[in-house]
Amino acid sequence: MKPNILIVDDDESIRASLALLLDESYKTLEVSRGEDALEALNQTHIDAVLLDVKMNGLDGLETLKLIREHHEQPVVIMLTVLEDIKTAVTAIKLGANDYLRKPYNKDELLLTLERNLQIKNEHNEIRYLKSELDRVTESKIIIGQSAEIKKVFTLINQASQSNTTVLITGETGTGKELVARELHKRSPHANKPFVIVNCATIPRDLLESELFGHEKGAFTGALKQKLGKVEIANDGIIFFDEIGCLPIELQSKLLRALQEKTFERVGGTVTIPTNARFIFATNENLKQAVKQNTFRMDLYYRINVFPILVPPLRERKEDIPLLVDYFLNKYCIEQRKTIFHVSPPTMDHFVNYSWPGNIRQLENEIEKLVTIANAAMTTITPDLISEEIRETHSTDFSTEGGLLNDALESLERKMIQKALHKFNGNKTKAAQYLGISRRGLHKKLDRFGESLEV
Ligand SMILES: Nc1ncnc2c1ncn2[C@@H]1O[C@H](COP(=O)(O)OP(=O)(O)OP(=O)(O)O)[C@@H](O)[C@H]1O
Numbered sequence: 001m002k003p004n005i006l007i008v009d010d011d012e013s014i015r016a017s018l019a020l021l022l023d024e025s026y027k028t029l030e031v032s033r034g035e036d037a038l039e040a041l042n043q044t045h046i047d048a049v050l051l052d053v054k055m056n057g058l059d060g061l062e063t064l065k066l067i068r069e070h071h072e073q074p075v076v077i078m079l080t081v082l083e084d085i086k087t088a089v090t091a092i093k094l095g096a097n098d099y100l101r102k103p104y105n106k107d108e109l110l111l112t113l114e115r116n117l118q119i120k121n122e123h124n125e126i127r128y129l130k131s132e133l134d135r136v137t138e139s140k141i142i143i144g145q146s147a148e149i150k151k152v153f154t155l156i157n158q159a160s161q162s163n164t165t166v167l168i169t170g171e172t173g174t175g176k177e178l179v180a181r182e183l184h185k186r187s188p189h190a191n192k193p194f195v196i197v198n199c200a201t202i203p204r205d206l207l208e209s210e211l212f213g214h215e216k217g218a219f220t221g222a223l224k225q226k227l228g229k230v231e232i233a234n235d236g237i238i239f240f241d242e243i244g245c246l247p248i249e250l251q252s253k254l255l256r257a258l259q260e261k262t263f264e265r266v267g268g269t270v271t272i273p274t275n276a277r278f279i280f281a282t283n284e285n286l287k288q289a290v291k292q293n294t295f296r297m298d299l300y301y302r303i304n305v306f307p308i309l310v311p312p313l314r315e316r317k318e319d320i321p322l323l324v325d326y327f328l329n330k331y332c333i334e335q336r337k338t339i340f341h342v343s344p345p346t347m348d349h350f351v352n353y354s355w356p357g358n359i360r361q362l363e364n365e366i367e368k369l370v371t372i373a374n375a376a377m378t379t380i381t382p383d384l385i386s387e388e389i390r391e392t393h394s395t396d397f398s399t400e401g402g403l404l405n406d407a408l409e410s411l412e413r414k415m416i417q418k419a420l421h422k423f424n425g426n427k428t429k430a431a432q433y434l435g436i437s438r439r440g441l442h443k444k445l446d447r448f449g450e451s452l453e454v
């Protein structure tokens with residue numbers, strides 16, 4: 001996308017020669033008066049202004065002052081005559097980015113323009129990075145070796161090499177944000193911003209301005225122009241977390257930003273292009289939301305182009321010991337404690353527990369254990385772990401009767417129930433999974449009767 005340059009000069013031949021010079025790398029717009037420059041800035045997205053100082057009507061300095069009252073973003077480069085250095089200094093004080101002496105040198109002009117546009121971009125990125133510094137410095141990696149997580153890695157790799165819109169789904173705490181960050185790290189946008197918008201936590205009435213920015217005076221309290229996250233994410237990735245919470249009235253604006261790659265700031269009339277790549281995440285069932293008319297169907301299809309499902313932890317239990325070790329290390333180092341281990345029975349509890357809060361819950365559990373552990377401790381025993389986790393054990397028959405047959409039947413029942421749940425009630429698949437015939441499964445189901453809930 002070529003940047004838009006506004007040429008403001010009352011000398012037609014200078015405008016024409018500048019336009020010709022810039023034609024290869026930029027889109028240009030020419031006006032002859034300061035008043036027209038302000039009008040153009042209110043109507044079109046402008047990346048830089050080349051502004052002549054001596055003009056009839058509003059002169060360059062007056063125009064500059066008015067530009068800066070409303071427009072913080074565009075680069076402004078003044079064109080002054082050789083002996084007019086004082087004016088140049090005033091211009092810089094008023095917010096011009098640079099100045100060039102007339103008659104200008106072509107190479108110098110091109111270089112000055114390019115350098116200032118680059119500085120502006122970097123400035124925007126730095127501003128974003130500063131606010132996100134703590135997240136950025138904390139480099140997190142995705143731990144896991146199960147077939148399920150390997151599938152996720154394959155999808156991340158495929159998605160990272162294209163510009164497709166990605167929708168990451170999964171239960172709470174499964175690592176959706178982590179997946180989005182990993183995708184960013186592996187993509188060509190890696191050194192560009194990764195901007196997060198959490199649609200569930202930003203107050204509804206601030207969301208539009210957070211996303212798309214606002215103009216000065218757009219509403220009470222809008223004292224300055226503000227850039228939205230979509231604009232800050234330009235050339236990078238914008239990650240919409242909890243997209244199911246985006247109010248319906250903002251969904252059409254987002255759809256347009258996705259389809260046409262343009263948007264307007266709140267209270268603004270200028271159409272701004274965006275190069276950002278859009279990634280979404282949700283732990284809500286968006287199809288259901290579409291049925292209930294709380295989520296636009298067209299938006300759903302537009303964002304669900306490349307789905308990545310992050311499986312719950314209970315479906316990749318082999319990753320649990322790896323994650324336990326990883327978090328133990330992490331928190332022992334963080335809390336400056338000697339690294340210790342969990343005892344085998346403790347690990348059994350961890351592996352057998354269903355982790356409704358997924359990896360976040362596991363991480364919190366380990367952090368708590370490291371916090372309460374004292375220096376004399378070398379291993380973590382089951383008595384230290386949360387009661388809820390200690391109480392679940394698939395081979396815990398303490399509550400069953402004393403007869404072996406009763407215990408075996410109870411185990412059978414639990415395993416069949418789990419298998420049927422895993423395959424949404426599909427008996428052929430459940431039987432295969434359990435290593436018995438479909439007929440065998442039917443017999444057992446008849447025996448257990450109605451008491452078995454899937
Ligand atoms: N595979 C993993 N390896 C290491 N840490 C992980 C893994 N998955 C998740 N985590 C950690 O678990 C926590 C929760 O992950 P994350 O915030 O990405 O989940 P989420 O799916 O976005 O959750 P929510 O739906 O609640 O927003 C984070 O601290 C994250 O670093």
Ligand SMILES: [Mg+2]
Nearest residue numbers: 176177241281
């Ligand atoms: Mg999240």
